[in-house]
Amino acid sequence: MRPWVVSAPGKAILHGEHAVVHGKLALAVALNLRTFLQMTLRNDGKVLLHLPNIGTRLHWETSELEPLLAAFPAGLIDSQPPSPEQVEKLKEFVGAAEGAAAATHSLAVVAFLYLYLSVASKCGVLPSMDILVWSELPTGAGLGSSAAYSVCLAGALLSGCGIISYPLGEGQSVARWAEDELDLINRWAFRGEQVIHGNPSGVDNAVGTWGGALRYQSGKILPLKRVPTLRILLTNTKVPRSTKVLVAGVKDKVLKFPAIMEPVLASIDAISQECEDVLKAMADHPSQEHYLVLEELIDINQHHLDVIGVGHSSLDRVCQVTASHGLHSKLTGAGGGGCAITLLRPDTSPTIVAAATQDLDACGFECWETDIGAPGVCVHSPPSLKAEVQAVLSGV
Ligand SMILES: Nc1ncnc2c1ncn2[C@@H]1O[C@H](COP(=O)(O)OP(=O)(O)O)[C@@H](O)[C@H]1O
Numbered sequence: 001m002r003p004w005v006v007s008a009p010g011k012a013i014l015h016g017e018h019a020v021v022h023g024k025l026a027l028a029v030a031l032n033l034r035t036f037l038q039m040t041l042r043n044d045g046k047v048l049l050h051l052p053n054i055g056t057r058l059h060w061e062t063s064e065l066e067p068l069l070a071a072f073p074a075g076l077i078d079s080q081p082p083s084p085e086q087v088e089k090l091k092e093f094v095g096a097a098e099g100a101a102a103a104t105h106s107l108a109v110v111a112f113l114y115l116y117l118s119v120a121s122k123c124g125v126l127p128s129m130d131i132l133v134w135s136e137l138p139t140g141a142g143l144g145s146s147a148a149y150s151v152c153l154a155g156a157l158l159s160g161c162g163i164i165s166y167p168l169g170e171g172q173s174v175a176r177w178a179e180d181e182l183d184l185i186n187r188w189a190f191r192g193e194q195v196i197h198g199n200p201s202g203v204d205n206a207v208g209t210w211g212g213a214l215r216y217q218s219g220k221i222l223p224l225k226r227v228p229t230l231r232i233l234l235t236n237t238k239v240p241r242s243t244k245v246l247v248a249g250v251k252d253k254v255l256k257f258p259a260i261m262e263p264v265l266a267s268i269d270a271i272s273q274e275c276e277d278v279l280k281a282m283a284d285h286p287s288q289e290h291y292l293v294l295e296e297l298i299d300i301n302q303h304h305l306d307v308i309g310v311g312h313s314s315l316d317r318v319c320q321v322t323a324s325h326g327l328h329s330k331l332t333g334a335g336g337g338g339c340a341i342t343l344l345r346p347d348t349s350p351t352i353v354a355a356a357t358q359d360l361d362a363c364g365f366e367c368w369e370t371d372i373g374a375p376g377v378c379v380h381s382p383p384s385l386k387a388e389v390q391a392v393l394s395g396v
């Protein structure tokens with residue numbers, strides 16, 4: 001059987017992380033860093049899962065997985081989020097161990113099994129296959145690696161079982177699914193995110209599926225049509241954190257101090273709306289004043305994110321270092337470490353970017369300038385992939 005390759009982008013949230021979980025507006029853009037999934041159908045009753053980024057390699061007989069199907073009646077995924085019983089059962093099957101690395105492994109494998117078994121119950125067979133997932137994204141750093149992982153799994157599994165089409169035609173190097181198929185991928189990927197995050201908003205899987213730049217609020221996804229070309233410097237503090245834990249922490253704070261926290265979330269919502277208006281205005285006539293407003297919004301939001309408890313000293317450091325070069329930064333994604341974004345103006349000189357980068361490197365951080373607005377989930381012909389990706393997928 002010829003392997004299939006599916007990829008999905010990571011994302012950066014410009015404004016609205018965490019608040020979006022509580023029904024507020026978020027603005028997010030797809031990054032040119034992608035997760036790649038290679039699926040090869042087999043006919044010997046085995047399922048292999050290889051996740052090189054997290055050092056996981058597992059295999060099962062489909063007969064071992066069969067008893068788990070009882071918890072996955074057909075059609076359940078369409079109407080119900082993963083139940084605690086389903087997740088517990090899968091965790092038990094995977095064998096939960098203590099520690100952060102074990103949690104990473106367990107969540108990734110449980111999310112895979114959840115989607116695999118849901119597909120199997122829908123199409124009436126336990127498909128035999130090799131799945132390899134590798135990502136250019138740092139895992140657990142705020143750039144939506146969990147969503148890109150879930151989107152790739154949803155696309156590959158739904159397509160592999162014939163629930164949606166295989167869009168790549170003979171001679172094509174890359175292809176995308178039709179809108180209604182993308183909608184289904186997005187909905188299934190959201191279930192994967194629910195396994196990994198507990199209580200996700202759905203913004204990350206929406207960006208992974210649709211790509212580009214979008215506004216997201218309470219499940220409503222709209223592309224941002226007129227976005228100026230934004231230059232963004234990404235910094236990974238390399239401080240590990242878990243989105244699930246941080247999202248739960250914010251919820252606790254909102255429940256404990258509703259009168260204090262609700263206005264902060266409302267203010268973050270207003271920041272996202274203001275940013276959207278400014279971006280629209282900039283698409284026609286970008287000016288220095290527009291950039292001044294964007295920079296102020298970044299500073300204000302970073303303070304709000306501190307107030308809701310998702311800051312970290314490493315992120316403060318990024319803000320201080322970039323401010324010393326006249327640049328403005330905020331955390332992106334769940335915070336608590338992970339990544340920050342720094343807005344660069346079109347005329348920010350390479351010397352300033354190089355100096356800021358050097359200072360950030362000296363703190364032990366990693367940073368790079370990125371392109372935004374990458375395409376969403378797609379299927380590739382393996383020979384058309386860049387050499388680095390081909391090498392990983394072929395196990396070199
Ligand atoms: N390439 C990958 N391979 C295996 N698991 C992955 C991969 N990318 C993401 N994951 C799963 O997603 C989890 C990280 O998700 P999360 O805490 O939401 O961080 P983020 O989405 O910001 O990267 C990991 O613990 C792992 O379970």
Ligand SMILES: C[C@@](O)(CCOP(=O)(O)O)CC(=O)O
Nearest residue numbers: 017018142144200201333334
């Ligand atoms: C904090 C949050 O707004 C974004 C989390 O993104 P990430 O997993 O840190 O990439 C949670 C969510 O929207 O589901």
Ligand SMILES: [Mg+2]
Nearest residue numbers: 144146147243
């Ligand atoms: Mg995530």
